[in-house]
Amino acid sequence: IPADEAEQIIHGISSFALYGFPESHAASFALIVYASAYLKAHHPAAFYCALLNAWPMGFYHPATIVKDAQRHGQSIRPVDVLRSKVHCTIEPDSSVRMGLKFVSELRRDAAEGLVRQRDKRSFTDLRDLQLRCGLRKDELATLAEMGALAGFGKRRRQALWQAASLETEGRGLVALLPEDSTPSPVPPMNALERTEADLRCSGLTTGPHPMAHHRAELRRRGVLPAASLCLNQDGKALKVAGLVISRQRPPTAKGMFFLTLEDETGLINIVITPDVFEKFRQVAISTAAMMVTGVLERKDGVTNVMARQLLPLDRLGGLVPSRDFR
Numbered sequence: 001i002p003a004d005e006a007e008q009i010i011h012g013i014s015s016f017a018l019y020g021f022p023e024s025h026a027a028s029f030a031l032i033v034y035a036s037a038y039l040k041a042h043h044p045a046a047f048y049c050a051l052l053n054a055w056p057m058g059f060y061h062p063a064t065i066v067k068d069a070q071r072h073g074q075s076i077r078p079v080d081v082l083r084s085k086v087h088c089t090i091e092p093d094s095s096v097r098m099g100l101k102f103v104s105e106l107r108r109d110a111a112e113g114l115v116r117q118r119d120k121r122s123f124t125d126l127r128d129l130q131l132r133c134g135l136r137k138d139e140l141a142t143l144a145e146m147g148a149l150a151g152f153g154k155r156r157r158q159a160l161w162q163a164a165s166l167e168t169e170g171r172g173l174v175a176l177l178p179e180d181s182t183p184s185p186v187p188p189m190n191a192l193e194r195t196e197a198d199l200r201c202s203g204l205t206t207g208p209h210p211m212a213h214h215r216a217e218l219r220r221r222g223v224l225p226a227a228s229l230c231l232n233q234d235g236k237a238l239k240v241a242g243l244v245i246s247r248q249r250p251p252t253a254k255g256m257f258f259l260t261l262e263d264e265t266g267l268i269n270i271v272i273t274p275d276v277f278e279k280f281r282q283v284a285i286s287t288a289a290m291m292v293t294g295v296l297e298r299k300d301g302v303t304n305v306m307a308r309q310l311l312p313l314d315r316l317g318g319l320v321p322s323r324d325f326r
Helices: 003-042 044-054 062-071 108-120 126-133 137-145 156-165 191-202 210-220 226-231 274-279 281-286
Strands: 237-248 257-263 266-272 289-299 302-312
Touching: 003 044, 044 062, 108 126, 126 156, 137 156, 137 191, 191 210, 210 237, 226 237, 226 257, 226 266, 226 302, 237 266, 257 289, 266 289, 274 281, 274 302, 281 302
Parallel strands: 266 302
Antiparallel strands: 237 257, 237 289, 257 266, 289 302
């Protein structure tokens, strides 16, 4: 092949390589986005159930997926030892039932054994559950604390109280005694305590979003919810707050740092310039919940908050771990 023709072939191959991969990459993702959007719009139960069952694959944490589902009208029901399978399932009324896989202290073989025993014969009470499944003390306590024993007609602390009275080591004569009906001497959990218990035991909650419990205080401090940002003008100074669900600092972004915050009404995009990042570095990279003072930026249908100040929300910081993606 003459040298000039060889150079022409090489040039053609190189030129295609410069756009061929990005083009096919974009086309592939466009198809995934289109199919996902169609499923979310027309078959939301299947869409959300599949996302939850695919975890840990995926960008968003299950806690965020559950709240997104609820904001879009999809019913999500909590873990229940009388109804939940290992994985999430779709119930006859199209609600999504959370699976036992999300109970933090529950062993996989214990969850599978529980489902097998229940399929043979429904559990009659808490003692029957423990006797037939051989659950460990920590497993039974976790199920009680997160409300998964509600099907037995027991509130969380009542279930905890009775679970503590069961013999969970071995199957001696004590295990055959009638269930202790002594009422719990401690008061029932309030709404915030139930949310905290859910997050401790499963990392997510089907009840109120953690931020909802603090909205009154945040409102007094002038903090706007995510859903209200679209009602404000570009360039307005404001405050927002939420749980950090992602952090990103792409190498190609010239030092820009990006956060996504979540509150009970939606997601908030936070853009942090290099100078602001250096000033608030520790808060930006490690705080699980924060308040951001900044300026609203609305452009081409995208709403961001350009950060000027980052402050940790200590009361929420220990509630859930930061969920990062870098």
